[in-house]
Structures are given as structure tokens and as C-alpha cells.
Amino acid sequence: LAKTTQPISMDSYEGQEVNITCSHNNIATNDYITWYQQFPSQGPRFIIQGYKTKVTNEVASLFIPADRKSSTLSLPRVSLSDTAVYYCLVGDFSSSNTGKLIFGQGTTLQVKP
């Protein structure tokens, strides 16, 4: 599975847009990019997944450049409740895979009032 690198921590203020970038230089052709969110003492929660270009849902947007060696999770107008750890994961989840999600250290986002 491709190794990912993301900032350890970020600070933001309420109402701002937050962009968290993840590097995955060794991403393979069949790999997808997935982001999870985790609040303290809770399990992670799936946010968004993409393969290339841009994906948007009701929670976030995911921007993936043409070379796919990085991706950016964009959270519009964050609130205090968006304070959490955000994980970037890259992997091939084809039927031959054993469903293995490899979580790194993640990015701790602190939203301030």
C-alpha cells in the first residue's frame, strides 16, 4: 500500500475554508484515495473517496491532480465541531485485497472561535 504523508496538525478559525494536503508519491494505478475523520474517543468516520479530478459531497471536497501524487481535502466554512483528526488513506480495494485500511498519524485540526 502506498505511504502517505500529511501535516501533523493545523489550526483554523470558525468560518474559514480548510485545506489538508496529503502526499502519496508511490500511488499505484488501482489505488483509491480515502479520507476519514475521527473525534476523540470515537471510531473514525468515512468522509470522502476519489480516484482522480474532483469529488464533492455534502461534507467536503477532494481535489486530485492529474499525476495523483497528492490530494487535498477541502472543508468549507469549518465550525468548532470540525475539530478532529483527519486521515488520508491510499489503497487498492479490489476483491483481491483483504480490506486492509492502513491509518497513519493523521492531521489534527483545531478550529478556534
Added chain:
Amino acid sequence: ETGVTQTPRHLVMGMTNKKSLKCEQHLGHNAMYWYKQSAKKPLELMFVYSLEERVENNSVPSRFSPECPNSSHLFLHLHTLQPEDSALYLCASSRGLADNEQFFGPGTRLTVL
């Protein structure tokens, strides 16, 4: 509410005790997982089950014994644990191994004295 429940939410046990963690998913999923999350460490995948069959054992000590009696229930039996086993134990499920959207339960906070 993710559709995955875990009991108990908190557990304190001595090193000679035997206890079990229970996980139940109400999503009709075919794959279930146990993860361990220690303080300041990434989530570690422990076991993977698909259609009640164990498909992954990630070098976990034998003092942790999983059981999957049906596709909705997953247990983690604990015996002669060590203090370093204190952690948040998370259960997750997914539609299948090829689905990278996993639904996590709230976890069991385990303290070994």
C-alpha cells in the same frame, strides 16, 4: 449512530481476568474488523473476518482471541492481558472486503491494571 454497536464502552480488568468485547452491526455487511488504538499511535488492524471466516490475523498475541459466530456479531475474548494492552478497541464493518468505506463502532476503552 453508525449502525455498529460495541459493549461494554468501558472495561477495567486485572491481568488474570478473562473478559470479552462484543460488537454488533445492523447494516447487513459481510466483513468485520477489530482495530486497536493506543494513545498517540495510529489505529492498528488486528483481525479481519469475511462471511464469518477469519482472513487476516495481523500478528496479534494469542491472549486476544476473536470469534465471529455470524455475519452480524464479532467478539474479542481477552485473557491474561498486560498493562500495555490498555487501549481503545474499535470494531468496524463493511459491505465486503473490496469496500473501503468501513463503519466504525464507538469503541471499548480498556484499562488493564
